[in-house]
Amino acid sequence: MEHTTKEETHPTKGILQSEELYQYILETSVYPREPEPLKELRGVTSSHPWGFMGTAPDAGQLMAMLLKLVKAKKTIEVGVFTGYSLLLTALSIPDDGKITAIDVSRKSYEIGLPIIKKAGVEHKIDFIESQALPVLDKLLEDNENEGSFDFAFVDADKDGYVSYHERLIKLVKIGGIIAYDNTLWFGTVAMPEKMVLEELKPARESTIELNKMLAVDSRVMISHASIGDGITICMRVH
Numbered sequence: 001m002e003h004t005t006k007e008e009t010h011p012t013k014g015i016l017q018s019e020e021l022y023q024y025i026l027e028t029s030v031y032p033r034e035p036e037p038l039k040e041l042r043g044v045t046s047s048h049p050w051g052f053m054g055t056a057p058d059a060g061q062l063m064a065m066l067l068k069l070v071k072a073k074k075t076i077e078v079g080v081f082t083g084y085s086l087l088l089t090a091l092s093i094p095d096d097g098k099i100t101a102i103d104v105s106r107k108s109y110e111i112g113l114p115i116i117k118k119a120g121v122e123h124k125i126d127f128i129e130s131q132a133l134p135v136l137d138k139l140l141e142d143n144e145n146e147g148s149f150d151f152a153f154v155d156a157d158k159d160g161y162v163s164y165h166e167r168l169i170k171l172v173k174i175g176g177i178i179a180y181d182n183t184l185w186f187g188t189v190a191m192p193e194k195m196v197l198e199e200l201k202p203a204r205e206s207t208i209e210l211n212k213m214l215a216v217d218s219r220v221m222i223s224h225a226s227i228g229d230g231i232t233i234c235m236r237v238h
């Protein structure tokens with residue numbers, strides 16, 4: 001038998017080998033199952049100048065699965081924008097579930113709000129227009145909130161993630177999930193600094209710092225998933 005090396009017989013690992021493969025995932029597994037209100041919200045967001053900031057629909061599908069797996073009822077969202085991940089969360093939790101959703105600006109949320117209202121899930125959302133850190137600190141002032149949240153999704157200012165983690169680890173219950181978006185930061189975390197666009201450098205530094213910190217944080221189990229722009233899923237273990 002002809003000898004072949006492992007490299008010759010095994011294709012490179014990793015999901016995103018090509019743009020065509022990504023489109024294949026979206027068209028085969030994601031779009032056909034994407035709820036109508038989310039499709040509509042994605043459509044409205046696509047004409048926004050910052051439309052690329054919306055959570056990727058394939059990452060959203062994973063998030064919806066996680067929300068169901070932990071039977072999430074009480075959640076936190078940091079970084080709402082037009083509300084794709086927020087609406088997805090609202091559609092995934094029970095009717096008496098609650099989302100504390102924080103964003104420094106309400107302007108983009110107003111774009112998605114009519115779709116959220118039409119979907120009949122606005123009553124699950126407590127939108128707070130603020131910097132995230134003081135809100136998380138305020139939540140911690142109430143002892144009842146400690147260890148009471150099932151799920152948190154963080155998709156905001158990258159230089160805030162390390163501080164958010166210290167708060168969220170106390171707010172989320174043992175067995176609960178904290179998911180951080182953009183933990184590959186356009187792939188720049190693995191690029192030599194000199195190749196990185198100037199505008200991406202500050203968040204690249206923060207993301208590298210976060211990734212190193214999470215890698216050694218024994219309070220959580222992690223999975224650094226190469227989906228969307230990278231999502232690090234943390235489960236609090238103690």
Ligand SMILES: C[S@@+](CC[C@H](N)C(=O)[O-])C[C@H]1O[C@@H](n2cnc3c(N)ncnc32)[C@H](O)[C@@H]1O
Nearest residue numbers: 053054055079081084085103104131132156157
């Ligand atoms: C990438 S977008 C969020 C996208 C959203 N998850 C979605 O699915 O469309 C980031 C959002 O974080 C918000 N943001 C930035 N810094 C923040 C801060 N310090 N506190 C709260 N929100 C912040 C921005 O206003 C922006 O709407």
